[in-house]
Amino acid sequence: MDYATSDPGLVPGPPGPRAPLDASADNGLKIVITGGFGVGKTTMVRSVSEIRPLNTEETMTQAGAAVDDLAGVGTKSSTTVAFDFGRISVNARTVLYLFGAPGQERFWFLWDRLFSGTLGAVVLVDTRRLDDSWYAIDRLEHHGTPFVVARNDFGGPKHSEEQVRDALSLADGVPLVDCDARSRQSSKDVLITLVQHLQTLSAAHPRAREMTAP
Amino acid sequence: MTPRPGREEDPDRLYTLTSGRSRPVSDAFDLVTLVVAECDPVPGMQSEHAAILRICRRPTAVVELAADLGLPVGITQVLLCDLLDTGRISARHPRTVRTAAQLPDPEILEQVLVGLRNL
Ligand SMILES: Nc1nc2c(ncn2[C@@H]2O[C@H](COP(=O)(O)OP(=O)(O)O)[C@@H](O)[C@H]2O)c(=O)[nH]1
Numbered sequence A: 001m002d003y004a005t006s007d008p009g010l011v012p013g014p015p016g017p018r019a020p021l022d023a024s025a026d027n028g029l030k031i032v033i034t035g036g037f038g039v040g041k042t043t044m045v046r047s048v049s050e051i052r053p054l055n056t057e058e059t060m061t062q063a064g065a066a067v068d069d070l071a072g073v074g075t076k077s078s079t080t081v082a083f084d085f086g087r088i089s090v091n092a093r094t095v096l097y098l099f100g101a102p103g104q105e106r107f108w109f110l111w112d113r114l115f116s117g118t119l120g121a122v123v124l125v126d127t128r129r130l131d132d133s134w135y136a137i138d139r140l141e142h143h144g145t146p147f148v149v150a151r152n153d154f155g156g157p158k159h160s161e162e163q164v165r166d167a168l169s170l171a172d173g174v175p176l177v178d179c180d181a182r183s184r185q186s187s188k189d190v191l192i193t194l195v196q197h198l199q200t201l202s203a204a205h206p207r208a209r210e211m212t213a214p
Numbered sequence B: 001m002t003p004r005p006g007r008e009e010d011p012d013r014l015y016t017l018t019s020g021r022s023r024p025v026s027d028a029f030d031l032v033t034l035v036v037a038e039c040d041p042v043p044g045m046q047s048e049h050a051a052i053l054r055i056c057r058r059p060t061a062v063v064e065l066a067a068d069l070g071l072p073v074g075i076t077q078v079l080l081c082d083l084l085d086t087g088r089i090s091a092r093h094p095r096t097v098r099t100a101a102q103l104p105d106p107e108i109l110e111q112v113l114v115g116l117r118n119l
């Protein structure tokens, strides 16, 4: 699973032990990067993270409930999903965590438990394997999580933006950008596109809290 | 490649570690809740509790703790509940709650944008 770390083409993570957060840090934010296997999720996390990406896992029962004891672990009734993550300190109080999360079906059982409150998501797409992304897009729509689609260039056939939008049945408002997850600048641009998209949505739909205020 | 610590952990030991509890999953800790130690580890403390208190001398996200301890997120949350119940840690919860009906605070978005541009 960690094979990418030995890839010489990857941006190396920051060396040495990781710096602790500022003592005043008090607000953690989440952005999820999802997509099919090998599409560049870990690479993108590494490209922008201030720490070397870490990974962890969560265990859930077949029924979809996460377990907080390991009584069922190792039996057929539980599945483990691993994900990696990095972070970006936004300022002295706010820290953004980026999660590289697999888009396959079993992962979505854990979405509410792990990723409720996520600001938004990036769906990485390899145009040679578009169907890997369908499921992720479908689930994000279902969960009402705003997202942008970032298309990696793995040397496959060139499609027009229209063709990709059609193939993914992307709604008009959903941004679609090209990216190279190995590049810090390009990955940064994708995240900026996501946040700008959130700002657009936010401006179009005043927050429920404000609308219901007396 | 060295295996990640904890990966080969004996499930029985992990089970013991959480005293066999199977209470409903607590909502007390988000993945990005920042945990801060309110005291130093004391001798005789369960080693995982002591490790958490050491790591959390500076604010540390739940998910970073899980990675450091080599434990699944759910187990880490149970350990944190123990420490919270006894006042040994405090928890700084994420302030931006986003539901389908509620987009993130524009001010937070602006901060994130500035932070990203400064990367
Ligand atoms: N050409 C190209 N290769 C990439 C890009 N992003 C990742 N890769 C390569 O694709 C492989 C898989 O990437 P990885 O991040 O491990 O994928 P993950 O399974 O989604 O986490 C690695 O060898 C990367 O170097 C990209 O944007 N363009």
Ligand SMILES: [Mg+2]
Pocket: A041, A042, A043, A084, A100
């Ligand atoms: Mg990966």
